[in-house]
Amino acid sequence: MENNRNYFVAIALSVLILIAWQFLYVNPKIEQERVAAEAHQARQQTQQQAENPAAGQQATPAGALPGAGAVPGTSENRDQALSRSARIPVDTPSLSGSINLTGARFDDLKLKKFRETVNPQSPIITLFSPAETPEGYFAELGYVGSAETGAVPGPQTVWTLASGTTLTSATPVTLSYTNDKGVIFTRTISVDDDYMFSVADTIENTGSTPLSLGSYGRVTRFSKPATPSVYVIHEGFIGVIGEHGLQEVSYGKAEDDKSIEPGPATGGWLGITDKYWAATLVPPQAKPFDTRFSHFTDGRERYQSDYRQDGVTVAPGAKADVKTLLFAGAKTVPVVDRYEQSYAIPKFDLLIDWGWFYFITKPMFKMMDYFFHLFGNFGVAILITTIVVKLLFFPLANKQYASMANMKKVQPKMEELKKKHGDDRMALQQAMMALYKEEKINPVAGCWPILLQIPVFFALYKVIYVTIEMRHAPFFGWIQDLSAPDPTSLFNLFGLLPFAVPPMLHIGIWPLIMGVTMFLQMRMNPTPPDPTQAMLFNWMPVVFTFMLASFPAGLVIYWAWNNTLSIIQQAIIMKRHGVKVELFSNLTSLFSRKQKTAG
Known part of the structure; x- marks a missing residue:
């Protein structure tokens, strides 16, 4: 599982932060405001305040x-x-x-x-x-x-x-x-x-x-x-x-x-x-x-x-x-x-309110605003900004994917070490560290690029959510406001059925696209052998699809586009290092297992 460690670190951090935002702060904050308003209607306390003086007094x-x-x-x-x-x-x-x-x-x-x-x-x-x-x-x-x-x-x-x-x-x-x-x-x-x-x-x-x-x-x-x-x-x-x-x-x-x-x-x-x-x-x-x-x-x-x-x-x-x-x-x-x-x-x-990452958030807005004035569409500006960010992080991402590729190369040797040392975890750990040193692999090298990109993601979220320039800014088609959630929903066939969908089930087209790109990106790596981790591997795109459905459409478009660029980038780097791209074989094995289960 060493070759999947970096990816699960990224998933765990992202899930933790998104869940914290949505369920630990956003929902309780709304409820707190409501309760506070009701409480103040009931309170009878009075604070001293001077009376209004009339003109001439x-x-x-x-x-x-x-x-x-x-x-x-x-x-x-x-x-x-x-x-x-x-x-x-x-x-x-x-x-x-x-x-x-x-x-x-x-x-x-x-x-x-x-x-x-x-x-x-x-x-x-x-x-x-x-x-x-x-x-x-x-x-x-x-x-x-x-x-x-x-x-x-x-x-x-x-x-x-x-x-x-x-x-x-x-x-x-x-x-x-x-x-x-x-x-x-x-x-x-x-x-x-x-x-x-x-x-x-x-x-x-x-x-x-x-x-x-x-x-x-x-x-x-x-x-x-x-x-x-x-x-x-x-x-x-x-x-x-x-x-x-x-x-x-x-x-x-x-x-x-x-x-x-x-x-x-x-x-x-x-x-x-x-x-x-x-x-x-x-x-x-x-x-x-x-x-x-x-x-x-x-x-x-x-x-x-x-x-x-x-x-x-x-x-x-x-x-x-x-x-x-x-x-x-x-x-x-x-x-x-x-x-x-x-x-x-x-x-x-x-x-x-530029937030804690002011030094990232405001320059990112300036860049997006520049592209907006160049192309006349903030959605297009988001796409181009994503490319620029990917280029800035390319050296780090190259190291991340190269580390993942090297980890896959030594996977057979790691399996041999596991068989050799069995339950002796200390000996196994020492042997693996020696292997990393011999192959010049840094097992945590792939974590840093992920950690460094998290502030960039938050900064983009702030730009889309806070700046008035994003308010009512259209993209193309049905997205007429990048600061609001995708207005369509899977559960009424994207407006074909004449009924309103509850907010909990409001899953638009762009969140679905994001979920598909996340699913494909995760399938670039082998499915974990551990059943619990494999279940997390399979359900993560679904969870993120539901969670991001209520986020501004501009952010979801960014995430979907970023996933797409990451898939292309990872495939190129893995091929350059002579490592097999697991996407198609993973998809084939996944659907074949489903067919066997159904049969």
Whole structure:
């Protein structure tokens, strides 16, 4: 069995990892999210939160943020909520919606370039919605002052439109608000062609005493994504907080801890991320700020990522400027990378969950994206990327298959040693090691290439599953979304029979192709004499077919194509070393045994 050791190591590792993903993390995570949501509906605990100050009232006490303006039990539809206040239209190549003049709140945004399904007539994606709706989700910037500053802009402040009519990428808008102490707040909002808003505030002190106030920003949502997140991708709170680095806090973690505070830091960003969309704030980078990721149940459940920054001092007759950035949109890789460079946002590319193998995952995406722009099809890009990866690993794979070939050559000598030493395992082991040394064979040489390729497989999985570029990306024929499972099923004859197949039995055409290629690849080697191992040998392709049926089609296509290339590569190397390719003889013997059994 020495000549099959490497292959079984690969199988065991792959099965272990895939089973762990699917059954130990994915399914329990979904169940955990469901149970947590139900538990929180039953809990009656309340967390203290400051009341909303009305415009003209004194500012919120130092250290506290004004309330988010949540209305307990509201259930207005989106159109009703939007009609409640005056608004500034937003219209860019990528965004449509409006900004609420009450609070200057970003609570109405849709993403023009993305739809809910592959159907081109389906609705475009809605990102932000007013707080009065069940799916409320918004971003807001304001100030925290003292009695000397008077009322400062907050959730209930009604701003005046000073200039501009519609916010476009070419035409910014300017808002103004003057409080009861004569302090003039001027806010200019601009946006680019993609998803970055720039909010530039000017605070003018017309009084006779110095003013000191702090700024804050928050991203708040009143519901979690409808589809619970899975282990392989982070959804929830996110940020890079100065020296604290990357912070990823799940909704469940926030529900348990109520509030997570990394501590004061200088530089960074924070917000809330979904699989493909995100809303993040970039505070002024020169001064420290405090960050908080919270879950509130004070009247209405909500999730909030916020920061508070002190140090805005305005002398009498002087002005002070505060500039904040808001990203609200799709996490497309080129756009996110461009923002990191052009705005000097620390590690902003980590907004996309590249995973532990970042150093492999992102370059692999870059390569696939290059081939996509070259050929216009991400499925074709996957196939070509697979060839490139095979070429990069060719020296290692050559050693692997050469080692397997040499092991087969010495198989007769190994059988003689087994007969000679019988049950004396120690003597047998010593004799085999001497044989390996004599024949210049490294019995574990074939394991390393397999181990090194596992991170590459995971990296490709992340690219296909995480990047928005793969979302709704078609291949050919029935595959119209490489990020979704193959939509066909063997059990309704691939759509010929008019009934839906349960998810457990949803085995599409590409998973079947993958299973066949895996079966053929395994038949390149002799069937193990041990009955248990032989059963594993026979059933492994079937198990993998069922397991990968729920994986993204792009990953299954990669695996099937990789198996095909491996079969060709192994056959060439084995022939070069003068070793018989066992495929056809194994298939012949397998079917002849089945016929004898049937007879």
